[in-house]
Amino acid sequence: MDxxxxxxxxxxxxxxxxxxxxxxxxxxxEQFWSGNRLISDWAIGSPVRLLDGDMVRDEGEVLxxxxxxxxxxxxxxxxxIEFAAEQGTPIAFAESEAGHETRVGFAISEFGxxxxxxxxxxxxxxxxKLFPIISFGWPFYMASLKSLLESGAGLELPAGAKVGRGAN
Amino acid sequence: xxxxxxxxxxxxxxxPERTWETLTSADxxxxxxxxxxxxxxxxxxSRVKLTREGVVRSSGQVxxxxxxxxxxxxxxxxxxxxxxxxxxSQVTFEFEPLGAQTxxxxxHSGFPQDSKIRxxxxxxxxxxxxxxxxxxxxxxxxxxxxxxxxxxxATAGGC
Numbered sequence: 174m175d176x177x178x179x180x181x182x183x184x185x186x187x188x189x190x191x192x193x194x195x196x197x198x199x200x201x202x203e204q205f206w207s208g209n210r211l212i213s214d215w216a217i218g219s220p221v222r223l224l225d226g227d228m229v230r231d232e233g234e235v236l237x238x239x240x241x242x243x244x245x246x247x248x249x250x251x252x253x254i255e256f257a258a259e260q261g262t263p264i265a266f267a268e269s270e271a272g273h274e275t276r277v278g279f280a281i282s283e284f285g286x287x288x289x290x291x292x293x294x295x296x297x298x299x300x301x302k303l304f305p306i307i308s309f310g311w312p313f314y315m316a317s318l319k320s321l322l323e324s325g326a327g328l329e330l331p332a333g334a335k336v337g338r339g340a341n
Numbered sequence: 342x343x344x345x346x347x348x349x350x351x352x353x354x355x356x357p358e359r360t361w362e363t364l365t366s367a368d369x370x371x372x373x374x375x376x377x378x379x380x381x382x383x384x385x386x387s388r389v390k391l392t393r394e395g396v397v398r399s400s401g402q403v404x405x406x407x408x409x410x411x412x413x414x415x416x417x418x419x420x421x422x423x424x425x426x427x428x429x430s431q432v433t434f435e436f437e438p439l440g441a442q443t444x445x446x447x448x449h450s451g452f453p454q455d456s457k458i459r460x461x462x463x464x465x466x467x468x469x470x471x472x473x474x475x476x477x478x479x480x481x482x483x484x485x486x487x488x489x490x491x492x493x494x495a496t497a498g499g500c
Contacts, residue, residue, distance in 0.1 A: 184471035316352035324478045331440035
């Protein structure tokens, strides 16, 4: 079976420092990530949590962290599983994905005077039903991040919206 | 056997109508499309051509056109024999409102198994559509995109 890998490139007119801060500073993540705060001390092995208020939506551990260049962390997407349940996806879905850790990575490279931000999300369970869900979500949040850095405001996801079809 | 389609979705803080007008305009397209102008009258069956500095780089035919909603055209890269011999692939754009934003989904499909074009367009489309988003949201496209693209295989910027 082929391993599923989600890759999405975004080109952003900003500096490495601002882009890095936007990804790692919870005060900034909440501006582009539907109000969610990404919390970690970013030491290798430390926990990473995506918080909506007090609720942990997703969590994992820091695997790699080179400031202004790249980072990766393991990722148990609790929220996506709840989302699938809300959408009426069968219970078998939650069972097959429960406890399975995927991996999320961000890498920054230069592209002329802009930056290329490459998101890679992989290590999915075989026959993962999570994959199409994250393929919907990431392009929206990467677009929102780009808008925040270039025009000062993130995008807003309307309540109940089903977004996207992803990239590959 | 065909290679898989390339799909890329981008969200833009503007209306589908404005996104449509910019994407299909011969005057606006060079700003975000690596200097390429896309030209057509956008009637089904009409010719579509992508030119850079007056040279036709790619051309095809309008397959489907519903303004601010859906656009599909065939695409043959003309400027290198190895590309031209691959024949036509298909480019489809779908425009959907999402709150105050537009969800723009590109699907580029119909690549032969040994396609040399697919890797180039897969590299190019994110650059072009990132620049389109920047242009619509800030009034300026990404800068120096053509020279930047020259660092990659993606010199043609999908055109």
